[in-house]
Amino acid sequence: MATTQEYGLGAFTYPRGWFMVAESAKVTDKPMGVKFFGQEFALYRGKQSGKVVLLDAYCPHMGTHLARNTTSYVAQDGPVEGDSIRCPYHAWRFGPDGKCNHIPYSSGPIPPAAKVRSWTVREHLGAVFVWHDEEGGAPDYELPEIPEWNDPAWVVGSYDDLGTVNVHPQEIIDNITDVAHFDPVHGSRTKFFENEFRGHTVTQRMGGGHRTLIAEGGPMLITTATYHGPSLLLTRMSGLYDSWIIIAHTPVEDGVSYVWHNLLVKSATNAQANDQDRAAARMYQDAALAAFAQDFEVWKHKRPNFKGLYVQGDGPFLKQRAWYKQFYNPRAQRDEFHKSVDGIYHAKGFEGAPQTKAA
Ligand code: FES
Ligand SMILES: [Fe+2]
Numbered sequence: 001m002a003t004t005q006e007y008g009l010g011a012f013t014y015p016r017g018w019f020m021v022a023e024s025a026k027v028t029d030k031p032m033g034v035k036f037f038g039q040e041f042a043l044y045r046g047k048q049s050g051k052v053v054l055l056d057a058y059c060p061h062m063g064t065h066l067a068r069n070t071t072s073y074v075a076q077d078g079p080v081e082g083d084s085i086r087c088p089y090h091a092w093r094f095g096p097d098g099k100c101n102h103i104p105y106s107s108g109p110i111p112p113a114a115k116v117r118s119w120t121v122r123e124h125l126g127a128v129f130v131w132h133d134e135e136g137g138a139p140d141y142e143l144p145e146i147p148e149w150n151d152p153a154w155v156v157g158s159y160d161d162l163g164t165v166n167v168h169p170q171e172i173i174d175n176i177t178d179v180a181h182f183d184p185v186h187g188s189r190t191k192f193f194e195n196e197f198r199g200h201t202v203t204q205r206m207g208g209g210h211r212t213l214i215a216e217g218g219p220m221l222i223t224t225a226t227y228h229g230p231s232l233l234l235t236r237m238s239g240l241y242d243s244w245i246i247i248a249h250t251p252v253e254d255g256v257s258y259v260w261h262n263l264l265v266k267s268a269t270n271a272q273a274n275d276q277d278r279a280a281a282r283m284y285q286d287a288a289l290a291a292f293a294q295d296f297e298v299w300k301h302k303r304p305n306f307k308g309l310y311v312q313g314d315g316p317f318l319k320q321r322a323w324y325k326q327f328y329n330p331r332a333q334r335d336e337f338h339k340s341v342d343g344i345y346h347a348k349g350f351e352g353a354p355q356t357k358a359a
Helices: 073-077 169-177 179-186 275-301 317-328 331-341 354-358
Strands: 017-023 032-036 039-045 052-056 084-086 100-102 121-124 127-132 154-156 160-165 190-198 201-208 221-228 232-238 243-253 256-266 343-346
Touching: 017 032, 017 039, 017 232, 017 243, 032 243, 052 121, 052 127, 154 275, 160 275, 169 201, 169 221, 169 243, 169 256, 169 275, 169 317, 179 190, 179 201, 179 275, 190 317, 190 354, 201 354, 243 275, 256 275, 317 331
Parallel strands: none
Antiparallel strands: 017 127, 032 039, 039 052, 121 127, 154 256, 160 256, 190 201, 190 343, 201 221, 221 232, 232 243, 243 256
């Protein structure tokens, strides 16, 4: 496994930012044990408020995992009470703030240390996101909106769960600046390409053909893909259909990522999407997934790229890797990273995006 340290990314093993931890629909009052950032969590939906709760997994009493249990009677009877969760071993109960609020067999005071960490979570874009920051700070950027999310002409897909891959997120992020892979991997005859770095975002504007997504002689595929922080990629795509692609990847441990993929597809003809539109959207999502799988197969089998042998015509990989470092270093250094990379970069041999030139 290739580690953050081997990539020379910075002081922290795991980046700062918002990270997807589950598809919303999968989070219920049956707690799930999940592992991210090299640690175990208990994830559940409170019965009282309907809000999602993410707690450190291990009970301070004797170290039991709060969510990886099915056979105890606590688990069988339902460990979530109101918005609290009971430990399966001796039934201590923890609130959504992580504090123990009931010990069924003890009349003494609840010790202040009887608590687990409760994490900042948001439900957005049909997913649950956690704010992760090794310095313990509050979020310094917001999760992005998709304006068409509630538009009835658009079909919102469900998340394709690609599971755990032994790939450091750096290799996935490299894709945003990788102009030269489009033709060999996706069969896209790229017409224009540029990257724009702005603070916590990096955008790729690309136009060309695409053998996986568009048949020969079809319309040009135009994509604008933006990383909002280190793990959430939203791509607006026009071509056969207007669509949004959502790709999210979260470190499971150092050098291992968990990946999700989803699509929003606009009905080609209707203001209110119908069953036919939903079927077409699912087919288009499968085609987009096949395109993503083309990248995936490369990542799965490649050796780590700590220091590439870049040539003229490659995208601005070094700028992108400098951009990505902002999330692995103290927040106090954030503005310096922005100053050193903010701007628009064209790969040699490709035109810039027409929409930027027009602006
Ligand atoms: S280990 Fe959790 S209540 Fe005892
Ligand atoms: Fe790709």
